[in-house]
Amino acid sequence: MSIKRIISIGLALVLSANVNAAKIEDAAPTFTLQNSQGEAVSLSNYKGKYVILEWTNHQCPYVVKHYGSDNMQSLQKKYTDEDVVWLSIISSAPGKQGYVSADEANQLSADRNAAPTHVLFDPEGEVGKMYAAKTTPHMYIIDPEGELRYAGAIDSIKSANPADIPKAVNYVNASMDALNSGKSPEKILTPPYGCSIKYKS
Amino acid sequence: MSLKKYLGIHRVFLFCCFTFFTFCSQAQDASVENTDEQPLAESRATGPHIRVALLSEDQALVPNTQQYLAIEVQPDPEWHTYWLNPGDSGEPPKVTWSENTETLSFGDIQWPTPSAIPVAHLVNYGYSGQHLLIVPINSTDSLRAHDSVKISADLSWLVCKEDCIPGWATLHLQLPVDTQTNKTPDAPLFEKTRTTLPSEIELSSHYEINEDTIAIKFSLADINSLNTLNDAPWEVFPERNDLIDHAAQQQQIVTNNAVSVLLKRSAYFDPSSMTEESNTLRFLVKQGEKAYYLNSEPNTQLSEAATLSGIALLGILGFAFLGGLILNVMPCVLPILSIKALAMQQEHTGLLQKSAYFLGVVVSFNAFAILIILLQQGGEQLGWGFHMQSPLVIWLLAFLFTFIALVLLDLFTIGTRMAGFGNGLVAGNNAQSHFFTGVLAVIVASPCTAPFMAAALGVALVSEPYVTVLIFNALAIGFALPLTLLFASERLRNYFPKPGNWMVTFKHFLAFPMFFTVAWLAWVFASQQGTEAQFILLLSLILFALFAWLMTKTRLPWLYCALMILLVALPLTPASTVLTATTAKVTDVLPQNSIDFNADTLEQLKAEQKVVLVNMTADWCITCKVNEQVALNTQAVSSALTEDNVTYMVGDWTNKNDEILNYLKRYERAGVPLYVVYAGTNSYTVLPQMLSPGIVVNALKQAQEELSNVY
Numbered sequence: 007m008s009i010k011r012i013i014s015i016g017l018a019l020v021l022s023a024n025v026n027a028a029k030i031e032d033a034a035p036t037f038t039l040q041n042s043q044g045e046a047v048s049l050s051n052y053k054g055k056y057v058i059l060e061w062t063n064h065q066c067p068y069v070v071k072h073y074g075s076d077n078m079q080s081l082q083k084k085y086t087d088e089d090v091v092w093l094s095i096i097s098s099a100p101g102k103q104g105y106v107s108a109d110e111a112n113q114l115s116a117d118r119n120a121a122p123t124h125v126l127f128d129p130e131g132e133v134g135k136m137y138a139a140k141t142t143p144h145m146y147i148i149d150p151e152g153e154l155r156y157a158g159a160i161d162s163i164k165s166a167n168p169a170d171i172p173k174a175v176n177y178v179n180a181s182m183d184a185l186n187s188g189k190s191p192e193k194i195l196t197p198p199y200g201c202s203i204k205y206k207s
Numbered sequence: 208m209s210l211k212k213y214l215g216i217h218r219v220f221l222f223c224c225f226t227f228f229t230f231c232s233q234a235q236d237a238s239v240e241n242t243d244e245q246p247l248a249e250s251r252a253t254g255p256h257i258r259v260a261l262l263s264e265d266q267a268l269v270p271n272t273q274q275y276l277a278i279e280v281q282p283d284p285e286w287h288t289y290w291l292n293p294g295d296s297g298e299p300p301k302v303t304w305s306e307n308t309e310t311l312s313f314g315d316i317q318w319p320t321p322s323a324i325p326v327a328h329l330v331n332y333g334y335s336g337q338h339l340l341i342v343p344i345n346s347t348d349s350l351r352a353h354d355s356v357k358i359s360a361d362l363s364w365l366v367c368k369e370d371c372i373p374g375w376a377t378l379h380l381q382l383p384v385d386t387q388t389n390k391t392p393d394a395p396l397f398e399k400t401r402t403t404l405p406s407e408i409e410l411s412s413h414y415e416i417n418e419d420t421i422a423i424k425f426s427l428a429d430i431n432s433l434n435t436l437n438d439a440p441w442e443v444f445p446e447r448n449d450l451i452d453h454a455a456q457q458q459q460i461v462t463n464n465a466v467s468v469l470l471k472r473s474a475y476f477d478p479s480s481m482t483e484e485s486n487t488l489r490f491l492v493k494q495g496e497k498a499y500y501l502n503s504e505p506n507t508q509l510s511e512a513a514t515l516s517g518i519a520l521l522g523i524l525g526f527a528f529l530g531g532l533i534l535n536v537m538p539c540v541l542p543i544l545s546i547k548a549l550a551m552q553q554e555h556t557g558l559l560q561k562s563a564y565f566l567g568v569v570v571s572f573n574a575f576a577i578l579i580i581l582l583q584q585g586g587e588q589l590g591w592g593f594h595m596q597s598p599l600v601i602w603l604l605a606f607l608f609t610f611i612a613l614v615l616l617d618l619f620t621i622g623t624r625m626a627g628f629g630n631g632l633v634a635g636n637n638a639q640s641h642f643f644t645g646v647l648a649v650i651v652a653s654p655c656t657a658p659f660m661a662a663a664l665g666v667a668l669v670s671e672p673y674v675t676v677l678i679f680n681a682l683a684i685g686f687a688l689p690l691t692l693l694f695a696s697e698r699l700r701n702y703f704p705k706p707g708n709w710m711v712t713f714k715h716f717l718a719f720p721m722f723f724t725v726a727w728l729a730w731v732f733a734s735q736q737g738t739e740a741q742f743i744l745l746l747s748l749i750l751f752a753l754f755a756w757l758m759t760k761t762r763l764p765w766l767y768c769a770l771m772i773l774l775v776a777l778p779l780t781p782a783s784t785v786l787t788a789t790t791a792k793v794t795d796v797l798p799q800n801s802i803d804f805n806a807d808t809l810e811q812l813k814a815e816q817k818v819v820l821v822n823m824t825a826d827w828c829i830t831c832k833v834n835e836q837v838a839l840n841t842q843a844v845s846s847a848l849t850e851d852n853v854t855y856m857v858g859d860w861t862n863k864n865d866e867i868l869n870y871l872k873r874y875e876r877a878g879v880p881l882y883v884v885y886a887g888t889n890s891y892t893v894l895p896q897m898l899s900p901g902i903v904v905n906a907l908k909q910a911q912e913e914l915s916n917v918y
Contacts, residue, residue: 030474067365067373103370138474140329141296158475164298166365166373197449197475201371202296205327 028137030195034146034154037133039095039126042111047093047124049148056090056185058178059146060122061097061139061203063104064114067166068200069142073118075168078143078160081178082121090182094122097134099206104142105129131205141200147181147191156181158196165199254374256283257366261358261378262339262393267385268311270350275397276313276380277339278302278362286368287333290321292446294453295329297371300340303361310350311358314343319403320491320498323442323453326369330454332444339400355383405491405498406430413506414488415829416478418876420896421451422830424467425492425501431464435497443468446489449475458897460836466492469833469897481505506829520674523666524681530660531685539608539724540652542615542717547644548693549703549710563638565691567645572683573676575649580672598735599778602744605728606775608651609748612721613755615714641694645687651724652686747774800848804858806866809885816887818853818910820903823867823881825860830896831880838898847907852914886910 028035034057038048049057060078062069072078082092096111098104106114111125128134137146137157147156161174181191251260260279268274280288280300289297304313318340321332350356360378365371412425423443427436441459445451455471481488490501535544547564613619660682667678693699725748733741751774758767802808804821812819822839824831838844848855858867860879874881874893882894884906890913892906 065370067371135328165301165363166298167363167375195475195477197473199298200296201367202326202329202331202369204369207327 028146028154028157030154030157031190032154033152034148035136036152037136039128039133040108041124041126042108042115043124044108047126049152052091052148053152054150056085056150056182057148058085058090058092058182059137059148060092060094061134061142061144062094063096063098063142063201063204064106064118065103066142066201071166071168071171072143072160073120075171076119077168077171077176079119079121081176085178085182086121086123092122093124093126094120095126095128095133095139097128097131097139098204099129099131102204102206103201104204129206131203131207134203134205139198139203141198142203143200144198144203145178147178147185149185155185156191156194158193159198162196249379252362252376252378254364254366254376255372256286256368257281257288257364257372257374259362259364259374259376259378261360261380262396263380263382263391264394264397265382265388266391267383267388268344268346268350268356269385269388270310270346271348273343273345275341275343276358276360277341277393277397277400278316278360278378279337279339279393279396280334280364281337282335282366285335286366287324287331287335288364288366289331289333290444291316291318292332292444292448293365294323294331294333294448296326297331297333297367298365298373300362300364302340302342304342304358305361306356306358308350308353308356310347310353311356312345314345317341317343317404319400320405320493320496321444323444325454326367328454331367332453338403339396341397341400341404350384353384355381357381403496405493405500409500409502410492412490412501412503413829414503415506416476416481417472417830417878417880417896419472420830421470421472421476422467422506422833423470423488423490423501423503424465424506424829425499425503427461427464427466430499437495439495441466441468442493443470444491444493445470446491447476449473449477450488451476458833458837458899460833462832462836467829467833468492469830469837471897520677523663523678527660527663527667527678527681528685530663531682532688534652534660534682534686535689537652538720540648542720543611543644543648543651544690545717546615546714547690549713557638560638560641561694562691563641564645564694565687567642568649568687569645569680569683571646571649572679572686575653576667576676576679579667580675598732598740601728601732601735602778603775604650604653605725605732605744605748606751608721608725608728609751610755611651612718612725613752615718615721617711617715618752618755619759648686649683743777747777750774800845801855801857804856804867804870806870809856812854812856813885813888816852816889816914817885818850818887818907818914819856819885820848820853820907821856821858821870821881821883821885823858823860823871823879825879828860828879834880834882834896834898838900838903841900843900844903847904850907850911852911853907884910886913889913 034049036049038046041047064070064073069078086092096104096106098106108127111127114120115122115125126133137144139146143160145156145158145160146154149155156177159177161171161176161178163170163174177191177193177196180193184191250262251258253259258279258281260281262277262279264275264277278300282288289299291299293299302316319334319338321334324331324333324335358380360380361375362378363373363375365373408429410425410427410429412423414424415422430436441457443451443457450470450473452471452473457468457470459466459468461467486505488501488503490503491498492501493499534540663678663682667675729741729744729748732744751771754767754771754774758764758771761767801822804823809819809821822831822835824835847853858870860867860871871878871881874883880896882896882898882903883891884894884903885891886909890910892910894902894906
């Protein structure tokens with residue numbers, strides 16, 4: 007499938023997306039985006055399951071920190087094994103850092119041993135802006151009722167140094183542990199850290 | 208191959224390897240030693256799009272002094288590195304210091320003034336081009352025991368254009384120890400950087416945290432004299448990363464030597480992170496090239512105790528004294544004092560008799576001062592005449608002035624006890640009566656303000672308790688002086704005309720200033736309680752006068768006296784509605800086209816399908832004042848507000864009141880500002896706490912459209 011076609015389909019789908027902004031402990035705004043297999047994926051299909059959103063850009067050093075150390079892939083495997091839906095979203099605009107074609111995205115997943123449920127393309131940046139996604143990585147957790155329960159950083163140490171990963175509190179793990187035991191995460195909103203998302207505008 | 212031979216070959220191989228590694232490690236050692244001889248060899252590093260270096264301002268370290276090192280950072284053109292708060296993304300450089308003598312301590316980075324760097328719709332704070340991160344180092348006396356010190360800086364950074372590249376380097380520097388030192392060739396760079404550092408003057412500042420905004424106000428008083436200020440806008444950089452929305456517009460107004468800035472609050476900010484102990488917020492504010500730090504404290508209305516220099520205090524005391532003097536001739540006071548003066552014909556021999564009036568005045572003013580201080584300590588915010596905000600006090604004063612006027616008119620003829628009481632108050636001639644004349648004079652003076660008094664009292668009300676007491680005593684002395692001199696000096700009294708019938712006429716005339724005061728009190732009462740309540744007050748006053756007259760004409764004086772007391776006490780009876788009528792306090796700060804907030808009026812206007820803008824504000828609210836300046840008082844908004852079916856309603860929360868509190872609670876607010884636009888009964892919109900003229904005009908327009916669609 008050509009990039010142009012993906013973009014045009016993506017555009018059409020995005021424009022139909024709900025324009026409400028994401029708010030913590032409120033219904034997560036619904037969206038439909040094209041995945042790397044060329045299929046349309048809607049958030050609304052996953053009612054009844056936990057959904058983790060991961061904003062990504064494979065060239066960003068902070069993303070490299072978490073993929074190079076296998077940290078992100080381990081999280082993806084751990085949670086997709088638990089029947090959690092993991093959506094990696096790329097909001098980089100064409101021509102900007104992190105933008106990839108569907109084939110390149112699949113290749114990247116294979117090379118890095120990544121295990122998201124889907125890799126989604128948001129070249130217009132509308133879904134990213136709807137969720138106020140600022141950096142890569144920027145993580146969100148949506149509960150089975152469709153409510154946004156966590157938004158923010160992947161962990162507690164803001165650095166590009168992989169050596170900091172074992173020392174940091176992983177907020178995705180901490181939040182999922184809390185949610186699985188019926189509690190609200192201790193931190194529901196944290197400032198994300200990383201590279202700015204390379205939006206179209 | 209035999210085992211022996213096999214081992215033999217391997218021995219040779221192992222030997223070779225060993226030799227090679229030894230050589231390698233020797234080579235490494237050699238390079239380290241080489242560094243020792245050429246201290247600057249490893250003090251520089253290069254990463255993609257950036258060069259870094261460890262510099263010293265001095266050639267040698269001197270024991271027991273503060274000296275400076277710096278990390279020189281040089282990103283490529285168009286690339287940047289970050290300030291301590293990087294903004295929406297990015298990461299500030301980090302340095303971990305070490306040295307081999309344990310005699311040095313390293314201070315914090317002296318961050319140069321950053322710039323806001325927009326990246327798509329986000330904003331970063333950082334530096335483009337060459338800059339120095341200067342770090343002070345302090346040495347102890349035990350440094351003398353060393354010839355030189357090896358210093359290492361473990362540095363990590365992030366350099367970005369739109370894409371970002373992290374980097375790490377360990378930089379080394381060896382410096383000799385000496386008793387004195389010369390500057391290095393890098394020293395001019397240090398000097399140049401110091402001119403770009405934020406000023407050492409910290410500006411005093413307050414902040415307010417609202418639901419979706421953070422307001423700060425800082426004073427320019429300390430830097431006004433530097434002549435560096437201009438009309439350029441101020442940029443605000445918070446030190447905390449999670450405080451404000453970095454990319455949002457910052458609204459500001461400059462008034463009276465102070466700048467107020469309204470910032471959009473970040474969704475990440477957690478107010479529970481602010482505790483009683485640690486509730487300061489640090490900001491950097493920048494105008495052009497000049498920047499200053501703010502150590503901002505929460506905006507509590509009473510925290511601004513005015514500190515006065517000795518001379519300023521003397522001036523204020525002088526004002527208070529003059530104000531007290533002038534108060535003697537104000538219409539509410541003059542009649543009583545005139546009568547007293549004219550009645551003062553005989554000798555006043557005893558010291559007590561001479562000074563009783565003075566004591567009465569001073570004691571009363573001090574009682575006032577103590578009451579104000581006590582109420583302030585209890586957290587109340589008061590102004591002069593604060594008691595005038597109480598309708599009950601107005602009610603009682605209206606009766607008091609009416610009563611005095613009736614006494615002056617000789618309504619109470621000789622022989623009744625009332626007359627004795629009245630005469631005793633104003634014209635008696637013993638020490639006790641003089642004392643109470645003093646007390647009465649202060650009470651009747653309390654609704655009045657004389658020239659010069661306002662300034663002095665303004666200071667008194669925001670000062671330390673002892674200043675308040677001093678000012679009130681200066682006022683008391685000024686006020687008591689004229690009559691006290693008359694008491695004390697027979698010669699002065701001789702200037703007065705001889706008693707005669709003219710005195711009775713004059714006394715009757717003096718009743719009229721009293722009636723004027725009553726009229727004014729009735730007007731104040733109406734603005735507090737509404738016109739119906741005012742009508743009840745006026746009826747009661749007339750009945751009071753009628754009963755007073757009847758009391759002297761019939762044989763049932765006690766009955767009428769009881770009725771009079773009943774009238775005075777009317778607001779205290781359970782059935783009374785006089786004091787429960789609700790209307791917001793009148794303020795003089797409102798634009799002319801607004802009406803005061805009233806819940807019933809609001810309901811009525813909504814029922815009439817009008818557009819209503821409700822503005823809940825307070826004099827002490829920085830956010831409110833910024834919004835009024837930048838949005839509500841603009842031409843665009845006032846013309847939108849003057850359209851036919853639009854009403855602008857302003858609630859003043861300066862003095863807390865339950866009606867406004869109930870309204871705020873309905874919108875889940877605990878304080879001001881709150882802006883709501885109603886389209887009749889159809890819908891309402893709560894406006895953001897950060898207004899622009901466009902937001903207000905659009906909200907009004909939308910409400911208009913919604914209403915016109917209904918018809």
